[in-house]
Amino acid sequence: MVEARLTVTIPTGLHLRPISVLCSRSIDFQSSISIRIGNKTVNAKSVLGVLSAGVKNGDEIELICDGPDEEEALEVLSNMIRNGLGDEFIKR
Helix, strand or coil: CEEEEEECCCCCCCCHHHHHHHHHHHCCCCCEEEEEECCEEEECCCHHHHHHHCCCCCCEEEEEEECCCHHHHHHHHHHHHHCHHHCCCCCC
């Protein structure tokens, strides 16, 4: 199991569009992938699960990957989150 702490820098937080991007890419990995915010842990492969976490701009999350391709999943998904998950409204 590997994990990374990340700060969400999407001004509107994790809403449907960036969540869809994250979940679509997460499904490509065999590993189980979770997001923890506070005491809540959700399945990163589930749009509704991630949406229910209510992640806002500035929130710190933990990305947790466990399985045969966990290292690659952590690297790819962490970079995607750091880069705003394709949300064109991101301000750098």
